[in-house]
Amino acid sequence: MSKPTILIVDDDKSLQEFLELFLAKEGYQVAVAGDGEEALSYLSKNQADLVLADIRMPRLDGISFLKALREKAFEIPVIMITAYASLDTAVIAKQEGAFDYVPKPFKLDQLRDLIKRALAKERVSLEATNSETSFMGIIGQSPAMKRVFGLLPRIANAPSNVLITGESGTGKELIARAIHKLSPRRDRPFVVVNCGGIPPNLLESELFGYKAGAFTGASRDKEGLFVKAHKGTIFLDEIGELPLDMQVKLLRVVQEKAVMPLGSTKEVKIDVRIISATNRNLEKEVLEGNFREDLFYRLNVISLELPPLRERKEDIPLLVDYFLKKYAQKMGKKIEGISEFALKALMEYDFPGNVRELENIIERSVALESGPLILPENLILSRKKKGTQDNKGLKIELPEEGLDLEDLLAQIEVSLLKQALSRTGGNKTEAAKLLGLNFRSFRYRLAKYGLS
Template structure:
């Protein structure tokens, strides 16, 4: 583990942090002045790669005001020389304006003095772990664009790309829009014997039918009106390399015939041409459609399908690889920040959990767009769940409302038959039982919807407000069933008597008369006392 560098002119602060980190088996290195830190950073450049890897800091923890230099000035210099190094600024409560400046300068977080040592260690370890995760993502991303993933489906995909690396075979990539089909095609090309040749991509669904033939195969001068010069098509442009045909399922039938001939004979003619041209091209095709179904529908040639379907790679939906969402989100936030020249935003645990619950109909492309939106629109450096785009919050609300509904439907289907109503004679003189209200079964849905509405309105203390309402109803139900006897009510609710009394006082129920439940719904014997204990 890389050492944690501590900069503070107060030896007691350095000592406390050193001891606390050492108890967690975390190495440290301490400095009294910012100038010493800058000298140590400069010295790192004189070391070998192995020695530098052992000595360079994992996190820098710096006081904000020290003799001979400012922590903010040190932060600025460190951000210039080591932009990926997390910096935590220590500051007094009276100096929170400087803490704001620290965030603006790119600090990971700040510690307000006096601080809880255990919380300080937790913060330092979190900064270290986030940096390590980011570094691992960058290492995985080296030479592989945005193809990141630790999910089993992605690991299988990476292994398949590795097995196909020495091959020239045709590959068909399937998957929903936004799953990264072109990235896979580029990876196949980059790791193939054709890597030194060109990679040419064309979306067959984006080009009008009348122009697509010329785009693919080129045309001779004078082949049609407007063909003033000879034009090389995509097959010729990809000579010696790879041609990626995206959305192949939308290719017109007449062009499917020409493509089949190229794949079969390795030759083609330009539009208006008479001399065959040899195609030294590897073809990789992709589609989000079910090609077998399109063959059955008569809109895709079966022989072309079999020519393309030599090796098929299926890309999973993002909802099938939710464990990759944190890694992908960090990557996209980092990239958006670099593009905009700002400090990368960080996702809180609640925001990450919300993203992992979201279904992402637009898959990885939608996650990338969301991260770019957050980089621009999120109000704070740390993104909370409430800061997520409305489309995500609304999607989560709808999913949450549907889940209880389906659960209620299942419960209704499996519920035993209802008892038949009693006759007038049987009911005479006996209060009717409480009706089985459908609203009672919907309480969780109502609570969920109200919570979402309050959160979307930005109301404060939503948790306390709703929890108090639930507790109030539970206490009142206990009092109603036991006819006001608090000891029995606490026992039946599964809480202690003191807890019941304290909650009743906090919620203003002390001394209030609870509505009683009719005898038929109570376990009390007739004539039981109704006074509170």
């Protein structure tokens, strides 16, 4: 096996030289960067097995560097070194994914041991990536998840754009990261964009960047997220939330493989693979005029649907065990497992929030539990989600001779549309709100039944 490579990230030249000599003597290959930005540039082109990084640095400090590593999906253990030792900084560093934290002055034996443990943990993590109950760190052994795992290598090796669909909380970002890590672009950036989390007036500048003077406050050039993802992968989460005007601009980027920063007259060529995700039915959104058909087909070259947790209940015990160990360790609690009755309650629950909801339930239960087992009384399960309706209120008997389901549903829809309009005095905006629809969707339904 080749020697592990350790990247030193520090603006202190004397400490750089000292660590370089020490690590070379210990048998490691060594690379050096003066700050976080230089380190990210190095990692975009080279491999490293471990990073030793200072917290106080110019341009990009240690904490920001950790965040950038996570955003770009660089799975590298990081040991933070700083003269500004404080518990708060240590906690922040841990939260952002640091392996550990060493205050200056440090003992060489302590640093040597930390490095060995970090590298050993990384090896174990890599060996466990493809176990019988997980794939690329995604847990599951159900037929539904095994099917997904079987598709991932093939999807990863294709250059085409991917659309991942599934309910909220099913792990769409985890799947996107796995596709990136398995792809030929694995050593390049992985950039995450939450299309529903960026204000519409900032979306264009965030995605495509801008030139100095493009608008008030633009004092310098800013690189857009598409350019940052050059040669790598961009993950457009909640793509169904993208406004129509931005859909037009994104379509041009997909077609031309170039972006136009705000305030610029020159296009910037990009080489980016696009993975999109949505919990919406985009085909339905296309029919209702909320999503461009041409963009849909550009993004949906390869489609992958993730199953909800209620359709893969055999994975629940595995996930419970994983989250129990994770949060027991994080909170310093000695919890050995979950009681039979508590697990039964989880197996009978439908998990409208999917894996994300299960994780929240277990985290909360670990926090509340004082004994060695998670007990049923410490499980807080939501029996009714906001916006849902109790099924007991609607009973329709199927006639012996059968019925025309499409016709019945159309009659129900027309009736509710008319009731909503009547109740609001013909105010379509308010009527749409009564039915939980956006205005475009409401208007589409009115036109569909000749009610507009």
